[in-house]
Amino acid sequence: ARASNLPYLTDLNPEQRAAVETLDGPVLVLAGAGTGKTRVLTTRIAHILNMGRAHPSQILAVTFTNKAAREMKERVGMMVGAVAEGMPWMGTFHSIGVKILRRHAEMVGLKSDFTILDTDDQIRVLKQLVEAEGLDDKRWPARVLAMLIDGWKNRGLTPEQVPAGEAASFGNGKGKKLYTAYQERLKTLNAADFGDLLLECIRLFRQNPDVLKQYQQRFRFILVDEYQDTNVAQYLWLRLLSQNVPSTSPQAAAQPSPLAGEGGSPEQSEGEPDEGFELADTFDMPASTDPSPAFAADAAQAPSPARGEESAQAALPSASQTHQKNICCVGDDDQSIYGWRGAEVDNILRFDHDFPGAKVVRLERNYRSTGHILAAASALIAHNEGRLGKTLRTEDELGEKVQVTGAWDSEEEARAIGEEIEQMQREARDRGEDHPLDEVAILVRASFQMREFEDRFIQLGMPYRVIGGPRFYERAEIRDALAYLRVVAQPADDLAFERIVNTPKRGLGDAALQMLHDYARKNKVPLTEAARALSATDEMKPKPRTALRTLMESFGRWAKQKETLPHNELAEIILDESGYTEMWQKDRSADAAGRLENLKELVRSMEEFENLQGFLEHISLVMDRDSADNEQAVSIMTLHSAKGLEFDTVFLPGWEEGLFPHQRSLDDQGRAGLEEERRLAHVGITRARKRAKIYFAANRRIHGLWSSNVPSRFLDELPEEHVEVKEAAGGTGGFGMSGYGPSRFDEMGSFGSTYSTPGWQRAQQRRGKGGFSDSGAPRYVPDGVFDQDSDAYADDDAASS
Numbered sequence: 001a002r003a004s005n006l007p008y009l010t011d012l013n014p015e016q017r018a019a020v021e022t023l024d025g026p027v028l029v030l031a032g033a034g035t036g037k038t039r040v041l042t043t044r045i046a047h048i049l050n051m052g053r054a055h056p057s058q059i060l061a062v063t064f065t066n067k068a069a070r071e072m073k074e075r076v077g078m079m080v081g082a083v084a085e086g087m088p089w090m091g092t093f094h095s096i097g098v099k100i101l102r103r104h105a106e107m108v109g110l111k112s113d114f115t116i117l118d119t120d121d122q123i124r125v126l127k128q129l130v131e132a133e134g135l136d137d138k139r140w141p142a143r144v145l146a147m148l149i150d151g152w153k154n155r156g157l158t159p160e161q162v163p164a165g166e167a168a169s170f171g172n173g174k175g176k177k178l179y180t181a182y183q184e185r186l187k188t189l190n191a192a193d194f195g196d197l198l199l200e201c202i203r204l205f206r207q208n209p210d211v212l213k214q215y216q217q218r219f220r221f222i223l224v225d226e227y228q229d230t231n232v233a234q235y236l237w238l239r240l241l242s243q244n245v246p247s248t249s250p251q252a253a254a255q256p257s258p259l260a261g262e263g264g265s266p267e268q269s270e271g272e273p274d275e276g277f278e279l280a281d282t283f284d285m286p287a288s289t290d291p292s293p294a295f296a297a298d299a300a301q302a303p304s305p306a307r308g309e310e311s312a313q314a315a316l317p318s319a320s321q322t323h324q325k326n327i328c329c330v331g332d333d334d335q336s337i338y339g340w341r342g343a344e345v346d347n348i349l350r351f352d353h354d355f356p357g358a359k360v361v362r363l364e365r366n367y368r369s370t371g372h373i374l375a376a377a378s379a380l381i382a383h384n385e386g387r388l389g390k391t392l393r394t395e396d397e398l399g400e401k402v403q404v405t406g407a408w409d410s411e412e413e414a415r416a417i418g419e420e421i422e423q424m425q426r427e428a429r430d431r432g433e434d435h436p437l438d439e440v441a442i443l444v445r446a447s448f449q450m451r452e453f454e455d456r457f458i459q460l461g462m463p464y465r466v467i468g469g470p471r472f473y474e475r476a477e478i479r480d481a482l483a484y485l486r487v488v489a490q491p492a493d494d495l496a497f498e499r500i501v502n503t504p505k506r507g508l509g510d511a512a513l514q515m516l517h518d519y520a521r522k523n524k525v526p527l528t529e530a531a532r533a534l535s536a537t538d539e540m541k542p543k544p545r546t547a548l549r550t551l552m553e554s555f556g557r558w559a560k561q562k563e564t565l566p567h568n569e570l571a572e573i574i575l576d577e578s579g580y581t582e583m584w585q586k587d588r589s590a591d592a593a594g595r596l597e598n599l600k601e602l603v604r605s606m607e608e609f610e611n612l613q614g615f616l617e618h619i620s621l622v623m624d625r626d627s628a629d630n631e632q633a634v635s636i637m638t639l640h641s642a643k644g645l646e647f648d649t650v651f652l653p654g655w656e657e658g659l660f661p662h663q664r665s666l667d668d669q670g671r672a673g674l675e676e677e678r679r680l681a682h683v684g685i686t687r688a689r690k691r692a693k694i695y696f697a698a699n700r701r702i703h704g705l706w707s708s709n710v711p712s713r714f715l716d717e718l719p720e721e722h723v724e725v726k727e728a729a730g731g732t733g734g735f736g737m738s739g740y741g742p743s744r745f746d747e748m749g750s751f752g753s754t755y756s757t758p759g760w761q762r763a764q765q766r767r768g769k770g771g772f773s774d775s776g777a778p779r780y781v782p783d784g785v786f787d788q789d790s791d792a793y794a795d796d797d798a799a800s801s
């Protein structure tokens with residue numbers, strides 16, 4: 001009764017309330033976008049604390065990104081106010097996994113200060129192992145092995161558990177051996193990769209039931225957001241933690257768990273040792289045997305008031321009354337978008353089975369989007385076959401229709417979106433309102449699409465931030481390429497020279513580099529000059545000397561060509577002749593294609609500048625732009641990293657066959673791939689509160705080649721009554737809304753502009769040579785432009801930082 005008028009509860013609808021107030025036993029909230037699932041989780045945490053059902057440290061909340069965890073902490077803080085006794089464990093699977101693993105590192109053969117390897121390190125280690133096995137690393141690239149191993153780890157498979165047939169596919173049957181060797185090598189290096197953060201945790205729990213039990217007893221309440229995107233390893237990990245705790249005595253339960261004394265600040269970083277827990281670790285007697293000396297010490301060291309009020313403790317239930325684990329998962333099968341990374345939407349469908357007696361709550365009212373937006377998104381997702389199906393309704397007004405705009409090309413697309421944002425700001429200002437840029441997002445399918453927007457916004461002086469990944473010009477391959485250009489433009493740029501002197505590998509080892517540095521310092525000359533001087537003497541060993549001489553000759557040649565050639569052509573020559581492009585071409589990894597694509601995009605972006613100097617100046621301005629976090633800014637991110645977020649206005653560019661749905665997904669996974677793409681489109685539209693604006697470009701240059709595009713099939717799946725069709729400002733022609741073939745959007749965007757570039761002519765020629773609308777196949781296959789890996793691992797993996 002006391003609870004019924006708590007302010008945070010009265011804000012909820014009856015179903016949401018049920019999900020919040022059902023604190024005992026398993027609860028699944030299965031509901032569509034914007035129905036308040038995350039809000040339910042947050043409120044539930046506040047409620048648990050408010051009702052004195054657990055101490056903060058007895059709550060484990062798993063979010064999909066660190067950003068989401070931060071937001072949740074803030075909101076809980078606002079609702080609960082003065083809970084000074086620390087915060088629940090909130091974070092991603094990875095960040096919580098690493099926290100646990102550090103405390104018991106010795107038990108899995110690591111030291112507590114183990115390092116977390118990033119992908120590059122991982123590949124370097126694997127490469128050595130591949131070579132040590134006598135395998136040709138061109139035929140059996142380390143990156144492919146890395147992907148295989150990640151896949152196994154996502155599925156919770158240790159080397160022994162990998163199916164023999166599967167492992168045999170790599171390295172003439174040596175896959176398993178290599179995986180085993182890799183794990184051993186990591187132990188010697190005192191390192192773990194991302195997959196290990198969970199896999200080793202699972203192993204730890206399985207091999208040490210007492211450790212597992214500590215955590216099972218500790219976490220009285222487990223909450224999981226975005227449950228539809230958990231993979232097998234995450235699922236296993238959750239299952240272990242959520243098993244029923246053996247009954248303990250009432251006294252023990254009424255006391256804070258022995259592990260509860262940490263009271264760490266919410267900002268506590270992953271790496272920091274957690275004093276309270278170290279203490280607790282020495283305590284290996286089950287809580288049921290009453291206050292142990294260790295427990296007493298714990299209590300003495302961290303006395304109240306930080307511990308919360310007496311009343312709260314008195315209200316704690318005895319664990320013996322709790323028959324089932326209090327786990328609450330929320331998710332939406334229609335938003336499962338990580339299947340390609342091993343997520344199993346089945347986890348959500350199986351919940352009932354895994355947690356018998358689970359209360360399943362369905363929420364149908366969407367509080368986020370206005371009517372047209374929600375209707376369009378619902379109609380789109382209805383085209384998927386593999387779904388549970390659910391109703392979504394809003395009591396909001398119909399609002400604006402989903403706007404679909406055809407642009408001539410991607411440049412016009414960026415220009416039009418920039419103008420629309422400015423327009424919205426002007427209109428708001430005229431009404432005497434504020435149109436905060438924080439409420440505007442641009443959600444792209446592939447990260448290469450970002451470059452055009454970044455450049456446009458810089459020109460406009462419009463603040464933006466790229467979320468979940470580096471900005472275009474900060475990507476490693478772009479920095480490398482820029483370093484070459486900088487050395488050509490300013491031979492004294494030591495930092496740039498250092499960056500590329502041995503990239504790609506030219507056999508210039510540490511010794512040679514040290515020599516360069518020594519010479520440069522002694523003679524007070526730039527490194528390039530030192531290189532030129534040293535390559536002419538025999539102080540250096542012949543091999544590095546030759547390599548250095550060749551490189552310096554190239555730089556000499558490029559410097560001359562700079563005077564005669566257009567700078568973008570020069571850039572292409574440099575990247576080719578230096579072997580840099582080749583380095584990525586030979587690299588058969590998943591993200592190599594994306595990097596090559598980014599390089600092409602870089603060269604293409606240079607066209608817009610008069611000369612190399614102008615271009616480089618532009619870049620330094622871009623790089624310098626401080627991305628002050630408190631500044632209002634447009635967010636640019638991939639659709640994948642937009643999950644769970646919401647904005648007043650959402651721009652969705654690039655809705656073209658081949659790009660979205662993207663070709664690789666269709667090629668690799670067929671119908672399942674298409675359905676995942678469609679869910680991604682659904683996620684995109686449902687991010688919008690008031691305005692969803694979809695764009696497609698009739699022409700897009702990919703790999704430096706023009707291709708003409710067919711509008712995405714998803715556009716046809718949006719019911720006409722919820723859509724408003726526009727043409728970008730630059731266009732003058734009409735629309736082919738009907739009678740232009742199977743797609744009512746087919747001819748849009750292909751009219752009117754006055755462009756007559758060779759690219760356009762090529763595009764013209766290609767148009768009509770069949771395409772999705774008449775042959776069932778997209779017109780172009782932009783292989784490898786979709787660097788999913790970089791976007792997906794974005795926020796999620798910030799555990800390493």
Ligand code: ATP
Binds near residue numbers: 012016039040
């Ligand atoms: P997604 O599937 O996209 O993650 P979700 O189901 O997690 O969405 P939330 O983000 O929790 O949805 O909620 C969507 C929006 O609706 C938020 O702005 C939230 O504050 C608001 N909201 C949720 N429930 C209510 C309610 N009962 N009354 C008013 N606003 C609500």
Ligand code: MG
Binds near residue numbers: 037038039225644
């Ligand atoms: Mg959510």
